Amino acid sequence: MTVDRALGAGALLLAALVCLSAWKYGIARPNAPGAGFWPFLIAVVMAGLGAALAIRPGRSPLQSTGVNSNWKGFWIALASMGFFVPVLVPLGYPASMWLLLMVQLRWVEGRSWTTALLVASAAAIMSFVVFRLLLHVPLPSGILPLPRNW
Amino acid sequence: MKPSAVKVLGFFGCLAIALFSMANAQAQDFPAKPIEVIVGFAPGGGTDSIARAVADVAQKYVGQPLVVVNKPGAGGIIGAQYVNSAAPDGYTVLVAGGSESVSTPHFKELPFSPVDDFEPVIRFMIERINFYVKSDSPWKSMQQFLADAGKNPGKYTYATSGVGGLHHATVQVLEKRTGVSLNHVPYKGGAETLAALAGGHVDVAMASPNEAFALVEGGRVRPLATASIQRSPTEPDTPTLRELGIDVYIENQKGFVCPKGTPKPIVQKLHDSLKKVFDDLQFRANSEKLKLELAYLNPEDFRKALKTMFNQIGDSVKK
Amino acid sequence: MDTLAPLFHGFAVALTPDNLIYVLLGSLVGTVIGVLPGLGPTASIALLLPVTIGMDMVSSLIFLAGIYYGAMYGGSTTSILMNIPGEAASVVTCIDGYQMARQGRAGPALGMSAFGSFAGGTIGVAAVMLISPILAETALKFGPPEMFALLLFAFTCIGSLTGKSQARGLLVACIGLLLGSVGTDEIHGVDRFTFGTLYLQDGIGLVPLAMGLFGMGEILYNIERREETGSVLKTPKNLLPTRQDWKDSGWPITRGSLLGFGIGILPGGMPAVASLLSYAVERRMAKHPDRFGKGAIEAVAGPETANNAATAGGFVPLLTLGIPTNSVLALMLAALMLHGVTPGPLLLFKWPDVFWGVIASMYIGNVMLLILNLPLIGLFVQLLKVPYRILSPLIIMFVLLGAYALNNSHIDVLATVLFGVVGYLMKRFGLEPAPLILAYVLGPMLENNLSKALILARSSGMSIFITRPISGILLALTFVVLVYPILQWLIGRRAERSRSSAA
Structure with a gap:
């Protein structure tokens, strides 16, 4: 599993958790967005990006671990x-x-x-x-x- | 009486005397080291300025320096919690009496009671809470505004310095008492609130006179009413809400409190020396220049005033 | 010109030996406070305020103002040398400034940021003097819809900060947005993601976050990679900016001055926002945007200019309306009042000595700071010659000390260490911290102004953003900036296609 895939999967999971809390905070109020509206929006964008990364990982490989790390x-x-x-x-x-x-x-x-x-x-x-x-x-x-x- | 009972009584008697004399001995030595004055807000605000104004002249009356320490966070609650869990020996005091004491607890759960878990020492000043409108506003008086707002529920907006603060709570109490319904627009602090009013973005703004005076003098905004029980000597034309028949009495108080359980003699001694600070000419002159409205209360009256406001807000705010 | 006569009078006031000493003292104290992480001008001015009561009215204000703009000068030093942003306004300076230091160009970075600060400060003061009454009026018209549009414009730049992979970078920006939404929501008072702790109610602090991600992350990375890299910092080559540096920085400094001043006069426009916006704008305007993040001098010059210009701009609402836009200015207001001066429209007529004396002293102070800072650059650069194996623990000390001094809270120290680990991981996996920080700062402001605008709009709803002229223009600009690259790409494709079909 590439790091991008892991990152994408992690983002999806986090997005799901954030959505859940956002729902609890309330998405909409009578005359303004609720306290959960903004986190909800972020979570949706994050889920999209996470899915994109998990399905199509980036071409440039992420840095590998050095052999003689301290x-x-x-x-x-x-x-x-x-x-x-x-x-x-x-x-x-x-x-x-x-x-x-x-x-x-x-x-x-x-x-x-x-x-x-x-x-x-x-x-x-x-x-x-x-x-x-x-x-x-x-x-x-x-x-x-x-x-x-x- | 059985001998054992005598013994027990005697033991407790001795203990009581010992404890009492210890407390007294403590009170006699008190203060033996500098006293920490905790401000629950960052430097630059009203709470900070009264703490520093007191600390500037306190040493000669208290006998030890007062060291102002800012512990900002969570609208003053971080500082309050710090003092609440400090040793009740009089060496850690909190500047209290504002939102963190009487209004925030009605908006969220706190791990302690900001009124019952502290020993009030002295109240130094109040910061009035006024209703301001823009100078060219059609409302010439509070009654006009309320009549208009009553006919148009939810139409008008008011700005405050933040959700759950005293200014927000004051309007909620007003709404409860008069039945009007207004739209809340929370800003960050008094300066932004007044800028929003002067820019014509909101209809009414809640602020204290020492924040608004420059705009009032410049003819940009004017006060409609004050939530205190007496008119301000500097603004004799601004009526109180009580005069208008609306039972609202809320002001932002600033005084010192100790953690609960601080021995009475120590509280008394601290009060006595701080009262001398209050009467100091230098202190009074500086406060007047900063447009702080000095208003002394002794420990008992300070406690009563805190309770009054606490309960008043509690009745009107739904958690 | 009749503005000049009172200004000369102001110089006469500011040039008395006493006042000159206070300008110098204020600038010096300010520089020191700015250099030390965790200490801001707010705490220092609060501390010194009582001392100034006994002083002459003009002198005390000259002194305090000197601390304020002096601190802005000093703020960039640790950002450039050690990747530690001492305060919010110098966070962006870390991004390219530290890269310059790593390439042995600490001297030019420090020099250019000193010159940028001088230019921004001086142009800002000139603007305060010439046009403040008109500007103060305009700034008040800037309400939530306008602020929202401005922030949205700034937001479009995040996409260009992402480095190699767009998706990864944007994901990091989302994390920044999430971190920014932690704490009590400012509109409804709902606690979000606080996990029941008091500490998180105010949200995550910018300085612990930035010091952790940048400074601490860098240190941990260097410790882990020690055996491969050996020394991290190259010995500095030249001390002064080259001719090419000057050429590259000319326009960024000019734009930074105007932009910074403009942001500075807005209610709620902090120097930090000014420097972030300047960075974003420079990146947009750059001919080779890929140099950004790798030690581009214009990315240091622009933001450093902008935050000083914003500092000067903040005096406009204070002096003309009596509205302090941040806590330092609130303390300056207190200082004015302690001497019986009421700021506001009447200040200019009732106390011309104060107004013109302070203005003139700010010109002098800026020159002094420039002269003061040039020899200091040599001194600071010498610091980098201390062996990194001794410097590294000392940097850790300054980071942790700064984190504590900020709010006198050891939880901030903990937060800094935790974000240090995050910063290390990000660096390890090649993720840029810049989009995270930008999203973290701008996100909550964007949300807040959107909500406020909608409450104010009531029934008219979203149309409020378009019908109001300033926000309408800003939104149109944002739209153009977003659509332009797409258009460019489409045109490029069509040209390519026609070329290939022709062939």
Whole structure:
């Protein structure tokens, strides 16, 4: 199955789901289109395009997977960002950003411990100081002990 | 009395005293750190400007800085929910009293009650809700408009700043009380609403005087009536709906509220210092320039006013 | 000419040493805010407003206005260098600007966007000065039917952005439309596709979406492809635009100025819409439209000019009618009022110092920004010499930080990461993000104005779009644009047939 076929089939499925919700939102009201009118319209167009793609896939093949892709780095990078989101508020910005940068520099980019430590610390602290102190963005400080009036 | 009962009573007594004194001790130290003032809207609106006007002068009365934090989203509900789930210790307050408190809950389900789940602290100001028409409109008074609209149901259009907001709710209450039927055209915010009126795209627009004043002064639009109970000192010729015999009293209030369960002494202390902010000359001068209509209420009256409007809208709006 | 005398007076006001410093300060602060992702001029002006109360009336306005247009100057920098759109108005700059940077042409891209911003800003200010009262009237006549027709015109350009496969591209545009329809519907208040969450009630944010699709997607793609590609960015060659660049950008800048200013004065016409429209128009006008998306300089020059011209245009309804068309202008209105100035038709007569002083300061500010930005280009381009293996984590930092700073919400950070994955997948399978973004921005506006127009039309129904002159003309134009390629194709076929039959 080509990617175009999959894309087309996916579009058809999505269009069907959207149609269903659109019906629930109401297609028409007395003096104006209902809330579901627009999604319904989109779904119809999408179904048409999806069908066209599934029946007659495009000629140009989509890019193929590289043999020597760096999947390890990719997943570590993604996982570390996924970890960053929930800990951002409890741990605070400086600590969680420092962790994220350490992981990126050390394991995704393969820098030495010294470089990683230096760059991560400098970047996390400087960005915190600039955004929080100078630009007054209320970044969470979390576990970092701060003087009272910061 | 059995000894065990004495013990139990004594225990609860001690606990009560301990809790009370803890609350008191907390109140005495309060505030020991900066207070977060949550604004449920982006910078640039009325809610944001009152929060910042208060924060500017508050430090010398509160003893700690007030830090304004914008948490915009879902018409103020994101900010309200944030404060609702914050620790009830007085260090997180919400600027409340507008659509998010009294009108939105009637249009959609919310995970909390915007009136009952907060402790009102102080009301600073109101933003009137006025009916405006274009200057060359044939209607010279609200009565004329209502008579005309009564004869032609569904013919006339009105613009508001959005579905489910106070301005939309006000017209719905009016429709319920007078039996007229109007067509709603929701715009985004007061500026677009007034631009639509001045451009002649709609027949009536709902807006507050501090949004409309430039157009009123420029002779492009004029107010027909106000939904407040008293006439505005700056617009003495604009009648209230109550004077016209229509029982509508809705205004956009702006005050501070704390999460439910905040100890009374802390609420009281916060109120007392914020009342001093309210009386500050600098604050008053700035507010006057921004055309904010200051209107103080204490915690109890603020709660009552919120309830009145909440129930009034609830009676007229079908979910 | 009698417009010049008060303008000279304005320059006299703006050229005092104090005010010059405020112009410089405002422009500088604005540039910094524009460069940093997630920070917009709104939040910064809200923060600085109290500080300006103590200042002289004209100075404070000069300062705040400087921040506003300075931010528009800075906005393109991260778009070009790192594929991160710092704010809505610079989303389109990513499309070709970043491609230019990848080809080692970051310098010309930055230079041309600085010059375009200067031209757009200056022409915009001149237009504000000369014709604002007349224009303000016309802009008010622009109601939902007219807006609908204008947006429909913009929409026809999506088809040309699709890259290799038309069907795939249009499907991606449909996804954009769907993403745009998420949230509370603005006409009836019905929650659509929110899955019961509060966060989605306002819809999906443009900045998380764009930063994810462009910046984050690019980063993830580069990490996955690391071993094949090695370094991604070529070391920059020349710093300044070449003669060919100037030739290519002349008309886009002129058109961008006019278009941007026109959009800027409309109620609800945001700089972001101006830059998107400019991109679409340039693509239509281009002799070789296939260069777009691959580093065409006119695709950077046009939109960057348009968003600055729109910024200037926004001052028309504010100063002449007292209607702020966006939140930054609402804050400027507050600043005026704090000093006892009421904007509106009387402003010009009652406070000529304010009006002409601010206008003159905007001319000066634009020149200052141009001079300020030229050496900065060299500095920014140096950034690209930082090894990509260190730069890449830092770009991630700026994207996530910007996403949080936007609304102080960690859910926006999550959204950015999720859209990053989508952006990665799209890049991997050769799908262009541009149609998605365009459809996402224009779709909801199109729907909204269609519904409003129909409510206003009541019984007359669809005819409202044709009977009103402005919308009628715009719709006719759209029709021509749609039909022209078909006609061309038909004529081409007939010519071919007659040729083959002749042979």
